[in-house]
Amino acid sequence: MDCEPESPSCCGSDLYIARQELAVDQTTAFAYHQRPGCLSRLTPPWENVTVEHSDQSIEVGSRVTLKTRIAGIPLRWKARHVWYDPPNGFADVQDSGPFAHWHHQHRFESLDHDRSCLVDSIEYRLPAGWIGRTLGGGKARRTIEAMFAYRHRITRDDLQLIADYPMQSKTIAVSGATGLVGDALCSMLTLLGHKVMKITRDETGDADEIAAWGKPEEMKKFEGVDAVVHLAGKPLVGKRWTPEIKEQIRESRVEKTRALCEGLAKLENKPSVFICASATGIYGDRGEEVLDEDSATGDSDDFLASVAKQWEDACSPAKEAGIRTVHTRFGIILSPDGGALEQMLLPAKVMGGKLGDGKQWWSWIALEDALGAIVHCIATPQVHGPVNFVSPEPIRNRDFARTLGRVLHRPALVPAPKFALRLALGEMADDLLLASFRVLPKQLQQSGYQFRFADLEDCLRFYLGKHRKPSQEVPA
Structure with a gap:
């Protein structure tokens, strides 16, 4: 992203301009921004903002109301x-x-037949005149810069998927x-131009369910x-793994999956791929061993x-019916909107550190890569069977804690002993936090x-809005 220097307008407003080259043509880039849900998709997760109302349109006169806190x-x-x-x-x-004045123009410029440039131009003015600008100008500028760094990265990468996987519009359940x-x-x-039908557990679904x-x-x-x-x-995560909870975990994965696959296998017109x-966790706690899709699965008493082995076996009816079947073996999915990272933020902010001895390997994946890899699996016919959804760089838990602390400007000083984790979480602590998956x-x-x-x-800097300052840049 290339940002122009601040240029105050004649009315005392500030001007921010950011450009992002896109790997699609001008019409495709505009269509992405026009589809329902684009604003929510492009809202940074660290901003306390929710869409309260939207006309789901960008045409003249359409309105949107956001809820936030300042x-x-x-x-x-x-x-x-x-x-x-x-x-x-x-x-x-x-x-x-929050602003005395805000005017945001989104322009799309054609670069050639399959490339375009998004130009965001924001003219804004803080309340309280020069006092507001003196006291809050720097903070407002940094907030806008971080927001558009996030928005342009999401936009660029999403549209790169369209360029990399040029599919006709599909219906995806x-x-x-x-x-x-x-x-x-x-x-x-939806933003990539596909129709989504949500699978529900209700007795009857709506038109798009x-x-x-x-x-x-x-x-x-x-x-x-x-x-x-x-x-x-x-x-x-959540409740302790009592025998009742463990059976609910198994049933929700194994029995529901088998029933779904049996139904798909009976269709006259079957979907081309089942993901x-x-x-x-299917590999079990394997210490220092490097694992890939050809590695043996864990012991039956793990x-x-x-559960993961039974889960994958439950897909057999779909596979036997000729439906290309993919098992996405997710590692720790990172996003501040939920999952492990959300749970780790508060301890990290109070200088929390490693879990146990911290030597265990954690295999992680950014939420954005989990999404992109699913699109990859849909669009790539040769992909089938088990697929590890993890980044190429697994990391030890102690190094994960140090990295998160560095991003948050907090030292990772206070470890969580194994006995304390086991006392609080029981079996869950060993299987989810202390086990080693490389x-x-x-x-x-x-x-x-x-x-x-x-x-x-x-990844952490992107999701938490902690972008590197110029002095922090790592030489190539």
Whole structure:
């Protein structure tokens, strides 16, 4: 991203301009921004902002209301679109909110037949005149810079998927659509131009839903589906793993998956690909051993390994019916919106450190790569069977803690002893936090997937809005 220097306008406003080259043509870039959900997709996760109302349009007169907090005070930001000229651009202004003046113009410039440039131009003015500018000008500028660094990275990488995987618009059914991965996946797929149908556990689904475990006639809706992404399952974290909870974890994955696959196998027009979630826990605690998709799975007396093995076996009806089947063996998925990273932020901010001795290997993947790799699996016919969804660079837990602390400007000083974790979490502590998984993404790399984030520190800085200062840049 290339940002122009600040240039105050004649009315005392400040001007911020940011440019981002895109790997698609001008019309495709504009269409991405026009689709429902784009604003939510491009809102940085560290900003305390939610979309309260949206007309789901960028045409002139359409409105959006955001809820946010500034210094702990709740505030609504109301904006209205005032210019709409596809595929050249659109613009919005603030009707009420934190700024005395805000005018944001999005322009799309053609570079050649398959490349374009997004130019964001924001003219803004803080309240209280020169006092507001003196006291809050620097903070406002840094906030805007961080926000557009995030927005342009997401936009660039999402549109790169269109360039890398030039598919016709597909109909894709997704289960677990309210979860961390599922919710973000549905949003991304919609913005990439695909139709998403959410798989629900209700008796009957709406027009854009499929009640896969409801009334038998609901399965007929799969007749028009090109791909199924099955992510549903009872969360592993939360309650202690009592025998009852462990059975619920197993049933939600194994039995529900088998029933879904049996239904898909009976269809006259079957989806071309079935992608089912799995986990690196299938390998069991393996210490220093380097693992890939050809490695043996864990022992049957290991709870997570056993459940994951049964989970993958439950997909057999789909595979035997000729549906290309992919098992996405997820590592630790990183996003501040949920999952492990969200749980680790508070301890890290109070100087929390390694878990146990910290020697255990953690195989992680950025949420954005989890989404991109799913698109890769949908679009790449040669990908099938187990696929490790992890970054190419696993890291020891103690180094993970140090890296997170460095990004947050906090020392990772206070360890969490094994006995304390086991006392608090029971069996979950050993299987999820203390076990060692040194897993590599052999299948993704060999099939040509390009990772967005292979370096942990870059990933954390991106998600937490802690971009490197010029003096922090690492020489090439």
